[in-house]
Amino acid sequence: MHIRAGQPVQTAAGIEAFVSAGRYKAVLCDLWGVVHNGVSVHQGAIESLRAMRAQGITVILLSNAPRASVTVREQLAGLGLPPGCYDDVVTSGDMVFRWLCEQSPRPRCYHLGQSWGLSLFGQGEISLTDDIDAADLIVCSALPFEEERISHPFYDELFTKAIAQKLPLLCANPDLTVHKGESEVYCAGALAGKYHSLGGQVRYLGKPYPEVYQFCQDRIADLRKEKVEASDILVIGDGLRTDIRGGNQAGIDSVLITSGLHRDQLGVTDHPSVLPDPKRLELAFNEMGARPNLVLSYLSW
Template identity: 40%
Template sequence: MTELPKTPAGLGEIAAQYDALLCDVWGVVHNGKAAFAAATNALTQFRRSGGIVVMLTNAPRPSTEIPAQFAALGVPDECWDGIVTSGDATKAMLSQSAPGPAFKLGPSKDDRLYDGTGMAFAELEEAKLISCTGFYDDNRETPGDYDDLLKRAAALNLPMICANPDKVVHFGDRLIYCAGALAENYAALGGKVVYTGKPHDAIYQLCYERLAALRGQPIDKSRILAIGDGLPTDILGAASQSLDCLFVTGGIHGAYFSGGVYAEEVGQLLQDHQTRARYAISSLCW
Protein backbone atom coordinates (compact mmCIF):
# COMPACT_ATOMS: atom_id res chain seq x y z
CA MET A 1 0.00 0.00 0.00
CA THR A 2 1.00 3.63 -0.57
CA GLU A 3 2.70 5.14 2.48
CA LEU A 4 -0.06 6.23 4.83
CA PRO A 5 -0.59 9.99 5.04
CA LYS A 6 -0.17 11.87 8.27
CA THR A 7 -3.46 13.16 9.69
CA PRO A 8 -2.97 16.52 11.43
CA ALA A 9 -5.89 17.94 13.39
CA GLY A 10 -5.50 21.18 11.48
CA LEU A 11 -3.27 23.21 9.18
CA GLY A 12 -1.73 24.91 12.21
CA GLU A 13 0.12 21.71 13.13
CA ILE A 14 2.16 21.73 9.91
CA ALA A 15 2.09 25.39 8.83
CA ALA A 16 5.60 26.23 10.06
CA GLN A 17 7.07 23.86 7.44
CA TYR A 18 5.76 25.97 4.54
CA ASP A 19 6.08 29.47 3.16
CA ALA A 20 3.21 29.25 0.68
CA LEU A 21 -0.04 27.44 -0.01
CA LEU A 22 -1.62 26.56 -3.35
CA CYS A 23 -5.20 26.06 -2.23
CA ASP A 24 -8.02 24.59 -4.26
CA VAL A 25 -11.31 26.48 -4.05
CA TRP A 26 -14.45 24.44 -4.85
CA GLY A 27 -14.95 21.76 -2.20
CA VAL A 28 -12.22 23.17 0.05
CA VAL A 29 -12.99 26.87 0.56
CA HIS A 30 -16.63 26.95 -0.58
CA ASN A 31 -19.29 24.70 -2.10
CA GLY A 32 -20.57 27.08 -4.76
CA LYS A 33 -23.20 28.53 -2.44
CA ALA A 34 -21.35 29.56 0.73
CA ALA A 35 -17.84 29.76 2.14
CA PHE A 36 -16.56 27.30 4.73
CA ALA A 37 -15.71 29.50 7.71
CA ALA A 38 -13.20 27.09 9.23
CA ALA A 39 -11.32 26.88 5.93
CA THR A 40 -11.13 30.62 5.33
CA ASN A 41 -10.03 31.09 8.95
CA ALA A 42 -7.22 28.55 8.45
CA LEU A 43 -5.97 30.41 5.39
CA THR A 44 -6.20 33.75 7.20
CA GLN A 45 -4.20 32.37 10.13
CA PHE A 46 -1.54 31.07 7.74
CA ARG A 47 -1.21 34.52 6.19
CA ARG A 48 -1.00 36.15 9.62
CA SER A 49 1.92 33.87 10.41
CA GLY A 50 3.76 35.26 7.37
CA GLY A 51 2.73 32.77 4.70
CA ILE A 52 1.44 33.42 1.19
CA VAL A 53 -1.82 31.94 -0.08
CA VAL A 54 -2.57 31.55 -3.78
CA MET A 55 -6.01 30.22 -4.62
CA LEU A 56 -5.62 27.68 -7.41
CA THR A 57 -8.84 26.79 -9.20
CA ASN A 58 -9.86 24.99 -12.35
CA ALA A 59 -12.56 27.60 -12.92
CA PRO A 60 -12.64 28.32 -16.68
CA ARG A 61 -12.71 32.07 -16.14
CA PRO A 62 -9.99 34.72 -15.82
CA SER A 63 -8.71 35.18 -12.28
CA THR A 64 -9.87 38.81 -12.36
CA GLU A 65 -13.48 37.58 -12.11
CA ILE A 66 -13.00 35.41 -9.02
CA PRO A 67 -12.83 38.11 -6.29
CA ALA A 68 -16.42 39.17 -7.02
CA GLN A 69 -17.52 35.53 -6.72
CA PHE A 70 -15.59 35.23 -3.46
CA ALA A 71 -17.31 38.32 -2.07
CA ALA A 72 -20.74 36.95 -2.97
CA LEU A 73 -19.99 33.64 -1.25
CA GLY A 74 -18.44 35.16 1.86
CA VAL A 75 -14.79 34.30 1.17
CA PRO A 76 -12.90 37.18 2.85
CA ASP A 77 -10.09 39.06 1.13
CA GLU A 78 -7.95 38.43 4.22
CA CYS A 79 -7.54 34.74 3.42
CA TRP A 80 -5.73 35.02 0.09
CA ASP A 81 -2.92 36.90 -1.68
CA GLY A 82 -3.42 35.86 -5.28
CA ILE A 83 -5.57 33.76 -7.60
CA VAL A 84 -4.60 31.55 -10.53
CA THR A 85 -7.29 29.91 -12.65
CA SER A 86 -7.46 27.36 -15.41
CA GLY A 87 -9.04 30.22 -17.35
CA ASP A 88 -5.76 32.15 -17.15
CA ALA A 89 -3.86 29.25 -18.69
CA THR A 90 -6.60 28.68 -21.26
CA LYS A 91 -6.61 32.32 -22.29
CA ALA A 92 -2.90 32.15 -23.07
CA MET A 93 -3.38 29.02 -25.16
CA LEU A 94 -6.35 30.47 -27.05
CA SER A 95 -4.33 33.58 -27.87
CA GLN A 96 -1.67 31.35 -29.42
CA SER A 97 -4.35 29.55 -31.46
CA ALA A 98 -6.12 32.72 -32.66
CA PRO A 99 -7.87 33.59 -34.87
CA GLY A 100 -9.15 30.01 -35.04
CA PRO A 101 -12.04 29.94 -35.57
CA ALA A 102 -13.20 27.93 -32.56
CA PHE A 103 -16.44 26.18 -31.77
CA LYS A 104 -17.52 27.48 -28.37
CA LEU A 105 -18.74 24.71 -26.08
CA GLY A 106 -19.91 26.16 -22.79
CA PRO A 107 -22.25 28.66 -21.12
CA SER A 108 -22.36 32.36 -21.93
CA LYS A 109 -21.18 33.18 -18.38
CA ASP A 110 -17.71 32.04 -19.49
CA ASP A 111 -17.51 34.37 -22.49
CA ARG A 112 -15.23 36.86 -20.73
CA LEU A 113 -12.54 34.22 -21.09
CA TYR A 114 -12.23 35.14 -24.77
CA ASP A 115 -11.72 38.88 -24.27
CA GLY A 116 -8.44 39.97 -25.79
CA THR A 117 -7.56 36.57 -27.26
CA GLY A 118 -8.34 37.49 -30.86
CA MET A 119 -10.28 34.25 -31.21
CA ALA A 120 -13.10 34.08 -33.76
CA PHE A 121 -15.96 31.57 -33.57
CA ALA A 122 -17.82 29.35 -35.99
CA GLU A 123 -20.22 26.46 -36.17
CA LEU A 124 -18.72 23.02 -35.63
CA GLU A 125 -18.27 22.15 -39.31
CA GLU A 126 -16.36 25.41 -40.01
CA ALA A 127 -14.25 25.42 -36.83
CA LYS A 128 -10.58 24.51 -36.47
CA LEU A 129 -10.77 23.68 -32.77
CA ILE A 130 -13.18 23.36 -29.84
CA SER A 131 -12.95 25.53 -26.76
CA CYS A 132 -14.73 23.64 -23.98
CA THR A 133 -15.49 25.51 -20.76
CA GLY A 134 -18.36 23.30 -19.61
CA PHE A 135 -21.98 22.40 -20.16
CA TYR A 136 -24.47 24.83 -21.62
CA ASP A 137 -26.73 24.09 -18.64
CA ASP A 138 -24.95 22.23 -15.84
CA ASN A 139 -28.08 22.28 -13.67
CA ARG A 140 -29.86 19.71 -15.82
CA GLU A 141 -27.56 18.30 -18.51
CA THR A 142 -25.42 15.17 -18.31
CA PRO A 143 -22.48 14.05 -20.47
CA GLY A 144 -24.80 11.78 -22.45
CA ASP A 145 -26.62 14.82 -23.82
CA TYR A 146 -23.47 15.66 -25.79
CA ASP A 147 -22.77 12.26 -27.33
CA ASP A 148 -23.94 13.21 -30.84
CA LEU A 149 -22.09 16.53 -30.82
CA LEU A 150 -18.84 14.92 -29.68
CA LYS A 151 -19.12 12.17 -32.30
CA ARG A 152 -19.52 14.81 -35.02
CA ALA A 153 -16.51 16.70 -33.68
CA ALA A 154 -14.38 13.55 -33.52
CA ALA A 155 -15.28 12.74 -37.13
CA LEU A 156 -14.00 16.20 -38.07
CA ASN A 157 -10.75 15.53 -36.16
CA LEU A 158 -11.03 18.79 -34.22
CA PRO A 159 -8.67 19.30 -31.27
CA MET A 160 -10.35 20.34 -28.01
CA ILE A 161 -8.95 22.79 -25.47
CA CYS A 162 -10.49 21.87 -22.12
CA ALA A 163 -10.59 24.89 -19.82
CA ASN A 164 -11.63 22.93 -16.73
CA PRO A 165 -10.28 19.39 -16.23
CA ASP A 166 -12.61 18.83 -13.26
CA LYS A 167 -15.27 16.23 -14.04
CA VAL A 168 -17.56 17.19 -11.14
CA VAL A 169 -17.68 19.76 -8.35
CA HIS A 170 -19.89 20.22 -5.33
CA PHE A 171 -22.63 22.80 -5.72
CA GLY A 172 -24.32 23.01 -2.37
CA ASP A 173 -25.14 19.44 -1.38
CA ARG A 174 -25.02 17.94 -4.88
CA LEU A 175 -22.48 17.29 -7.60
CA ILE A 176 -22.61 18.99 -10.98
CA TYR A 177 -20.70 18.07 -14.12
CA CYS A 178 -17.80 20.12 -15.47
CA ALA A 179 -15.91 20.38 -18.76
CA GLY A 180 -13.57 17.54 -17.83
CA ALA A 181 -16.45 15.07 -18.12
CA LEU A 182 -17.00 16.10 -21.75
CA ALA A 183 -13.27 16.05 -22.48
CA GLU A 184 -12.99 12.53 -21.07
CA ASN A 185 -15.76 11.31 -23.38
CA TYR A 186 -14.23 13.11 -26.35
CA ALA A 187 -10.86 11.48 -25.74
CA ALA A 188 -12.60 8.09 -25.53
CA LEU A 189 -13.90 8.74 -29.05
CA GLY A 190 -10.35 9.33 -30.26
CA GLY A 191 -10.49 13.11 -30.05
CA LYS A 192 -7.36 15.07 -29.15
CA VAL A 193 -7.75 16.98 -25.87
CA VAL A 194 -5.39 19.60 -24.46
CA TYR A 195 -5.96 20.41 -20.79
CA THR A 196 -4.89 23.70 -19.23
CA GLY A 197 -5.75 23.27 -15.54
CA LYS A 198 -4.78 20.90 -12.73
CA PRO A 199 -3.18 18.35 -12.86
CA HIS A 200 -1.29 19.66 -15.90
CA ASP A 201 1.94 21.62 -15.85
CA ALA A 202 0.93 24.93 -17.43
CA ILE A 203 -1.22 26.11 -14.52
CA TYR A 204 1.49 25.27 -11.97
CA GLN A 205 4.04 27.33 -13.87
CA LEU A 206 1.66 30.29 -13.60
CA CYS A 207 1.44 29.62 -9.85
CA TYR A 208 5.20 29.62 -9.36
CA GLU A 209 5.43 32.90 -11.26
CA ARG A 210 2.67 34.39 -9.12
CA LEU A 211 4.30 33.23 -5.89
CA ALA A 212 7.66 34.67 -6.95
CA ALA A 213 6.02 38.01 -7.72
CA LEU A 214 4.25 38.06 -4.35
CA ARG A 215 7.35 37.02 -2.39
CA GLY A 216 9.85 39.02 -4.42
CA GLN A 217 11.84 35.87 -5.16
CA PRO A 218 11.15 32.25 -6.13
CA ILE A 219 9.91 29.90 -3.42
CA ASP A 220 11.47 26.45 -3.24
CA LYS A 221 9.00 23.66 -3.94
CA SER A 222 9.84 22.04 -0.61
CA ARG A 223 8.30 25.09 1.10
CA ILE A 224 5.03 24.97 -0.89
CA LEU A 225 2.01 22.99 0.30
CA ALA A 226 -0.82 22.15 -2.10
CA ILE A 227 -4.32 21.70 -0.66
CA GLY A 228 -7.20 20.09 -2.52
CA ASP A 229 -10.02 17.56 -2.57
CA GLY A 230 -9.84 16.16 -6.10
CA LEU A 231 -7.67 13.08 -6.61
CA PRO A 232 -7.42 13.27 -10.44
CA THR A 233 -6.68 17.02 -10.36
CA ASP A 234 -5.43 18.54 -7.09
CA ILE A 235 -3.70 15.51 -5.61
CA LEU A 236 -2.29 14.07 -8.83
CA GLY A 237 -1.15 17.53 -9.89
CA ALA A 238 0.69 18.14 -6.63
CA ALA A 239 2.38 14.74 -6.88
CA SER A 240 3.46 15.38 -10.47
CA GLN A 241 5.01 18.66 -9.33
CA SER A 242 6.76 17.00 -6.35
CA LEU A 243 4.80 19.18 -3.93
CA ASP A 244 3.66 18.16 -0.48
CA CYS A 245 -0.11 17.92 -0.41
CA LEU A 246 -2.91 18.09 2.13
CA PHE A 247 -5.79 15.96 0.83
CA VAL A 248 -9.18 17.28 2.00
CA THR A 249 -11.14 14.06 2.04
CA GLY A 250 -14.60 15.42 2.80
CA GLY A 251 -14.95 16.97 -0.68
CA ILE A 252 -15.92 15.14 -3.84
CA HIS A 253 -14.58 11.81 -2.51
CA GLY A 254 -16.36 12.05 0.83
CA ALA A 255 -18.75 9.19 0.09
CA TYR A 256 -15.82 6.76 -0.09
CA PHE A 257 -15.15 6.78 3.65
CA SER A 258 -17.01 4.19 5.71
CA GLY A 259 -15.86 5.02 9.24
CA GLY A 260 -12.94 2.59 9.31
CA VAL A 261 -9.35 3.47 10.22
CA TYR A 262 -9.09 6.88 8.59
CA ALA A 263 -5.43 6.87 7.56
CA GLU A 264 -5.76 3.37 6.09
CA GLU A 265 -8.86 4.28 4.10
CA VAL A 266 -7.13 7.37 2.74
CA GLY A 267 -4.04 5.34 1.89
CA GLN A 268 -6.11 2.79 -0.01
CA LEU A 269 -7.92 5.51 -1.95
CA LEU A 270 -4.61 7.13 -2.90
CA GLN A 271 -3.26 3.77 -4.00
CA ASP A 272 -6.36 3.11 -6.08
CA HIS A 273 -5.72 6.39 -7.91
CA GLN A 274 -1.97 5.75 -8.17
CA THR A 275 -1.04 8.95 -6.43
CA ARG A 276 0.14 10.15 -3.03
CA ALA A 277 -0.41 12.86 -0.43
CA ARG A 278 1.70 13.64 2.62
CA TYR A 279 -1.28 14.68 4.74
CA ALA A 280 -5.02 14.11 4.93
CA ILE A 281 -7.79 15.94 6.77
CA SER A 282 -11.57 15.66 6.52
CA SER A 283 -12.07 19.42 6.08
CA LEU A 284 -9.68 22.34 6.12
CA CYS A 285 -9.31 24.02 9.50
CA TRP A 286 -6.58 25.62 11.58
Protein backbone atom coordinates in the same frame (compact mmCIF):
# COMPACT_ATOMS: atom_id res chain seq x y z
CA MET B 1 8.98 16.47 1.95
CA HIS B 2 8.89 13.61 -0.55
CA ILE B 3 6.30 10.97 0.31
CA ARG B 4 6.59 7.43 -0.98
CA ALA B 5 3.90 4.85 -1.71
CA GLY B 6 3.03 2.97 1.47
CA GLN B 7 4.50 5.67 3.71
CA PRO B 8 2.07 6.58 6.53
CA VAL B 9 0.09 9.76 5.95
CA GLN B 10 -0.34 12.22 8.78
CA THR B 11 -3.79 13.19 10.00
CA ALA B 12 -4.70 16.17 12.13
CA ALA B 13 -7.59 18.30 13.33
CA GLY B 14 -6.05 21.45 11.85
CA ILE B 15 -3.26 22.68 9.63
CA GLU B 16 -1.43 25.00 12.06
CA ALA B 17 1.34 22.64 13.19
CA PHE B 18 1.99 21.42 9.66
CA VAL B 19 2.71 24.88 8.23
CA SER B 20 4.54 26.30 11.25
CA ALA B 21 8.25 27.00 11.66
CA GLY B 22 8.62 28.54 8.22
CA ARG B 23 8.28 25.22 6.41
CA TYR B 24 6.46 26.78 3.43
CA LYS B 25 6.64 30.11 1.64
CA ALA B 26 3.39 29.67 -0.24
CA VAL B 27 0.15 27.72 -0.44
CA LEU B 28 -1.86 26.79 -3.52
CA CYS B 29 -5.37 26.35 -2.16
CA ASP B 30 -8.28 24.84 -4.06
CA LEU B 31 -11.68 26.53 -3.88
CA TRP B 32 -14.63 24.16 -4.45
CA GLY B 33 -14.76 21.59 -1.65
CA VAL B 34 -12.10 23.37 0.41
CA VAL B 35 -12.91 27.08 0.76
CA HIS B 36 -16.57 26.85 -0.26
CA ASN B 37 -19.17 24.41 -1.54
CA GLY B 38 -20.62 26.62 -4.25
CA VAL B 39 -23.23 27.96 -1.82
CA SER B 40 -21.34 29.21 1.24
CA VAL B 41 -17.80 29.70 2.53
CA HIS B 42 -16.40 27.45 5.26
CA GLN B 43 -15.53 29.57 8.30
CA GLY B 44 -12.54 27.38 9.15
CA ALA B 45 -11.08 28.09 5.73
CA ILE B 46 -11.33 31.84 6.29
CA GLU B 47 -9.51 31.52 9.61
CA SER B 48 -6.83 29.25 8.14
CA LEU B 49 -6.09 31.43 5.12
CA ARG B 50 -5.86 34.54 7.29
CA ALA B 51 -3.59 32.78 9.78
CA MET B 52 -1.25 31.52 7.06
CA ARG B 53 -0.93 34.98 5.55
CA ALA B 54 -0.24 36.38 9.02
CA GLN B 55 2.72 33.98 9.20
CA GLY B 56 4.10 35.38 5.95
CA ILE B 57 2.83 32.59 3.70
CA THR B 58 1.72 33.70 0.24
CA VAL B 59 -1.74 32.31 -0.52
CA ILE B 60 -2.72 31.62 -4.14
CA LEU B 61 -6.25 30.36 -4.70
CA LEU B 62 -5.80 27.83 -7.51
CA SER B 63 -8.98 26.65 -9.16
CA ASN B 64 -10.04 24.63 -12.17
CA ALA B 65 -12.77 27.21 -12.66
CA PRO B 66 -13.18 27.60 -16.44
CA ARG B 67 -13.45 31.36 -16.32
CA ALA B 68 -11.26 34.41 -15.88
CA SER B 69 -9.92 34.88 -12.35
CA VAL B 70 -11.49 38.35 -12.09
CA THR B 71 -14.94 36.74 -12.25
CA VAL B 72 -13.92 34.19 -9.60
CA ARG B 73 -12.88 37.04 -7.30
CA GLU B 74 -16.35 38.49 -7.73
CA GLN B 75 -17.95 35.12 -6.99
CA LEU B 76 -15.85 34.71 -3.84
CA ALA B 77 -16.84 38.15 -2.60
CA GLY B 78 -20.48 37.24 -3.16
CA LEU B 79 -20.05 34.03 -1.16
CA GLY B 80 -18.50 36.00 1.71
CA LEU B 81 -14.75 35.39 1.39
CA PRO B 82 -12.84 38.53 2.47
CA PRO B 83 -10.18 39.67 -0.03
CA GLY B 84 -7.62 39.76 2.79
CA CYS B 85 -7.60 35.96 2.84
CA TYR B 86 -5.48 35.59 -0.29
CA ASP B 87 -2.80 37.21 -2.42
CA ASP B 88 -3.94 36.14 -5.87
CA VAL B 89 -6.31 33.88 -7.80
CA VAL B 90 -5.23 31.62 -10.68
CA THR B 91 -7.75 29.63 -12.71
CA SER B 92 -7.65 27.08 -15.49
CA GLY B 93 -9.61 29.72 -17.42
CA ASP B 94 -6.60 32.04 -17.16
CA MET B 95 -4.39 29.28 -18.53
CA VAL B 96 -6.74 28.69 -21.47
CA PHE B 97 -6.85 32.38 -22.43
CA ARG B 98 -3.06 32.60 -22.15
CA TRP B 99 -2.62 29.51 -24.34
CA LEU B 100 -5.07 30.75 -26.98
CA CYS B 101 -3.31 34.11 -27.18
CA GLU B 102 0.05 32.38 -27.69
CA GLN B 103 -1.12 30.51 -30.79
CA SER B 104 -0.24 31.88 -34.21
CA PRO B 105 -2.55 32.32 -35.88
CA ARG B 106 -5.08 32.42 -33.07
CA PRO B 107 -7.72 29.72 -33.58
CA ARG B 108 -11.39 30.38 -34.21
CA CYS B 109 -13.15 28.68 -31.31
CA TYR B 110 -16.43 26.86 -30.90
CA HIS B 111 -17.44 27.34 -27.26
CA LEU B 112 -19.04 24.32 -25.60
CA GLY B 113 -20.38 25.67 -22.34
CA GLN B 114 -22.65 28.30 -20.83
CA SER B 115 -22.65 32.08 -21.12
CA TRP B 116 -20.71 32.58 -17.90
CA GLY B 117 -17.75 30.82 -19.55
CA LEU B 118 -17.33 33.52 -22.18
CA SER B 119 -14.84 35.37 -19.95
CA LEU B 120 -12.38 32.69 -21.11
CA PHE B 121 -12.03 34.53 -24.40
CA GLY B 122 -11.18 37.98 -23.07
CA GLN B 123 -12.58 41.15 -24.57
CA GLY B 124 -12.66 40.10 -28.20
CA GLU B 125 -9.07 38.90 -28.45
CA ILE B 126 -10.23 35.40 -29.43
CA SER B 127 -12.67 34.79 -32.32
CA LEU B 128 -15.76 32.68 -31.66
CA THR B 129 -18.09 30.87 -34.01
CA ASP B 130 -21.40 29.05 -33.52
CA ASP B 131 -20.72 26.98 -36.63
CA ILE B 132 -18.70 23.82 -35.88
CA ASP B 133 -17.76 23.62 -39.58
CA ALA B 134 -16.03 27.01 -39.34
CA ALA B 135 -14.14 26.24 -36.11
CA ASP B 136 -10.46 25.41 -35.67
CA LEU B 137 -10.89 24.24 -32.10
CA ILE B 138 -13.56 23.32 -29.53
CA VAL B 139 -13.13 24.97 -26.13
CA CYS B 140 -15.16 23.11 -23.50
CA SER B 141 -15.84 25.00 -20.28
CA ALA B 142 -18.97 23.24 -18.97
CA LEU B 143 -22.03 21.24 -19.89
CA PRO B 144 -24.08 23.68 -21.97
CA PHE B 145 -27.45 22.45 -20.69
CA GLU B 146 -29.00 22.57 -17.26
CA GLU B 147 -29.56 18.81 -17.55
CA GLU B 148 -26.56 17.43 -15.71
CA ARG B 149 -25.84 14.42 -17.90
CA ILE B 150 -23.27 13.67 -20.59
CA SER B 151 -25.43 11.27 -22.65
CA HIS B 152 -27.36 14.05 -24.43
CA PRO B 153 -27.94 13.42 -28.18
CA PHE B 154 -26.54 16.90 -28.88
CA TYR B 155 -23.07 15.76 -27.81
CA ASP B 156 -23.18 12.64 -29.95
CA GLU B 157 -24.02 14.63 -33.07
CA LEU B 158 -21.54 17.43 -32.35
CA PHE B 159 -18.68 15.13 -31.44
CA THR B 160 -19.21 12.84 -34.43
CA LYS B 161 -18.98 15.84 -36.76
CA ALA B 162 -16.00 17.36 -34.92
CA ILE B 163 -14.02 14.12 -34.90
CA ALA B 164 -14.66 13.66 -38.62
CA GLN B 165 -13.13 17.14 -39.08
CA LYS B 166 -10.24 16.21 -36.75
CA LEU B 167 -11.00 19.19 -34.49
CA PRO B 168 -9.04 19.18 -31.23
CA LEU B 169 -10.87 19.94 -27.99
CA LEU B 170 -9.34 22.19 -25.34
CA CYS B 171 -10.72 21.38 -21.88
CA ALA B 172 -10.92 24.44 -19.63
CA ASN B 173 -11.80 22.45 -16.50
CA PRO B 174 -10.20 19.01 -16.05
CA ASP B 175 -12.47 18.22 -13.08
CA LEU B 176 -14.93 15.39 -13.71
CA THR B 177 -17.46 16.37 -11.04
CA VAL B 178 -17.89 18.86 -8.21
CA HIS B 179 -20.21 19.11 -5.22
CA LYS B 180 -22.55 22.10 -5.31
CA GLY B 181 -24.19 22.16 -1.93
CA GLU B 182 -25.32 18.56 -1.47
CA SER B 183 -25.52 17.79 -5.20
CA GLU B 184 -22.78 16.33 -7.40
CA VAL B 185 -22.64 17.83 -10.89
CA TYR B 186 -20.58 17.07 -13.99
CA CYS B 187 -17.76 19.35 -15.12
CA ALA B 188 -16.08 19.91 -18.48
CA GLY B 189 -13.59 17.13 -17.80
CA ALA B 190 -16.39 14.58 -18.09
CA LEU B 191 -17.33 15.85 -21.56
CA ALA B 192 -13.67 15.95 -22.60
CA GLY B 193 -13.35 12.32 -21.49
CA LYS B 194 -16.33 11.41 -23.64
CA TYR B 195 -14.79 13.17 -26.65
CA HIS B 196 -11.50 11.33 -26.11
CA SER B 197 -13.26 7.97 -25.75
CA LEU B 198 -14.85 8.53 -29.16
CA GLY B 199 -11.45 9.11 -30.74
CA GLY B 200 -11.15 12.89 -30.40
CA GLN B 201 -7.91 14.73 -29.57
CA VAL B 202 -8.07 16.49 -26.18
CA ARG B 203 -5.75 18.96 -24.47
CA TYR B 204 -6.26 19.84 -20.80
CA LEU B 205 -5.14 22.99 -19.00
CA GLY B 206 -5.31 23.33 -15.23
CA LYS B 207 -4.76 20.87 -12.40
CA PRO B 208 -3.12 18.31 -12.45
CA TYR B 209 -1.16 19.37 -15.56
CA PRO B 210 2.34 20.85 -15.16
CA GLU B 211 1.86 24.22 -16.87
CA VAL B 212 -0.33 25.62 -14.11
CA TYR B 213 2.11 24.69 -11.34
CA GLN B 214 5.03 26.33 -13.10
CA PHE B 215 2.89 29.40 -13.73
CA CYS B 216 1.97 29.58 -10.04
CA GLN B 217 5.57 29.05 -8.92
CA ASP B 218 6.67 31.94 -11.12
CA ARG B 219 3.79 34.08 -9.85
CA ILE B 220 4.72 33.40 -6.23
CA ALA B 221 8.32 34.36 -6.94
CA ASP B 222 7.10 37.64 -8.47
CA LEU B 223 4.90 38.39 -5.47
CA ARG B 224 7.58 37.56 -2.92
CA LYS B 225 10.48 39.07 -4.89
CA GLU B 226 12.60 35.98 -4.24
CA LYS B 227 13.39 32.60 -5.72
CA VAL B 228 10.79 29.95 -4.88
CA GLU B 229 11.30 26.19 -5.23
CA ALA B 230 8.63 23.52 -5.49
CA SER B 231 9.64 22.39 -1.99
CA ASP B 232 8.65 25.83 -0.66
CA ILE B 233 5.02 25.33 -1.72
CA LEU B 234 2.08 23.42 -0.24
CA VAL B 235 -1.02 22.30 -2.17
CA ILE B 236 -4.38 22.06 -0.37
CA GLY B 237 -7.25 20.38 -2.18
CA ASP B 238 -10.09 17.86 -2.06
CA GLY B 239 -9.32 16.07 -5.34
CA LEU B 240 -6.89 13.16 -5.44
CA ARG B 241 -6.90 13.05 -9.25
CA THR B 242 -6.29 16.78 -9.65
CA ASP B 243 -4.95 18.56 -6.55
CA ILE B 244 -2.96 15.77 -4.93
CA ARG B 245 -1.72 14.03 -8.08
CA GLY B 246 -0.76 17.40 -9.53
CA GLY B 247 1.22 18.21 -6.40
CA ASN B 248 2.90 14.79 -6.46
CA GLN B 249 3.94 15.22 -10.10
CA ALA B 250 5.28 18.73 -9.49
CA GLY B 251 7.24 17.73 -6.37
CA ILE B 252 4.97 19.82 -4.14
CA ASP B 253 3.70 18.68 -0.72
CA SER B 254 -0.05 18.36 -0.37
CA VAL B 255 -2.99 18.26 2.04
CA LEU B 256 -6.18 16.32 1.23
CA ILE B 257 -9.53 17.62 2.51
CA THR B 258 -11.79 14.58 2.92
CA SER B 259 -15.18 16.30 3.33
CA GLY B 260 -15.21 17.40 -0.31
CA LEU B 261 -15.10 15.51 -3.58
CA HIS B 262 -14.26 12.06 -2.17
CA ARG B 263 -16.62 12.04 0.82
CA ASP B 264 -18.78 9.24 -0.63
CA GLN B 265 -15.80 7.13 -1.66
CA LEU B 266 -14.23 7.61 1.80
CA GLY B 267 -17.44 6.83 3.66
CA VAL B 268 -17.83 10.16 5.45
CA THR B 269 -20.88 11.60 3.66
CA ASP B 270 -23.05 11.44 6.78
CA HIS B 271 -20.26 12.59 9.11
CA PRO B 272 -17.93 14.80 7.03
CA SER B 273 -16.12 16.21 10.07
CA VAL B 274 -14.88 12.71 10.98
CA LEU B 275 -11.63 11.51 9.41
CA PRO B 276 -12.04 8.42 7.20
CA ASP B 277 -10.91 4.96 8.17
CA PRO B 278 -7.18 4.62 7.32
CA LYS B 279 -7.84 1.52 5.21
CA ARG B 280 -10.34 3.40 3.06
CA LEU B 281 -7.83 6.21 2.64
CA GLU B 282 -5.16 3.78 1.47
CA LEU B 283 -7.54 2.18 -1.00
CA ALA B 284 -8.41 5.62 -2.42
CA PHE B 285 -4.74 6.63 -2.65
CA ASN B 286 -3.86 3.44 -4.50
CA GLU B 287 -6.88 3.65 -6.80
CA MET B 288 -6.20 7.27 -7.77
CA GLY B 289 -2.41 6.98 -7.88
CA ALA B 290 -1.96 9.97 -5.59
CA ARG B 291 -0.81 10.38 -1.99
CA PRO B 292 -0.96 13.49 0.22
CA ASN B 293 1.35 14.37 3.10
CA LEU B 294 -1.48 15.33 5.42
CA VAL B 295 -5.20 14.54 5.68
CA LEU B 296 -7.78 16.90 7.22
CA SER B 297 -11.55 16.58 7.29
CA TYR B 298 -12.00 20.34 6.69
CA LEU B 299 -9.51 23.14 6.20
CA SER B 300 -9.23 24.49 9.73
CA TRP B 301 -6.50 26.09 11.79
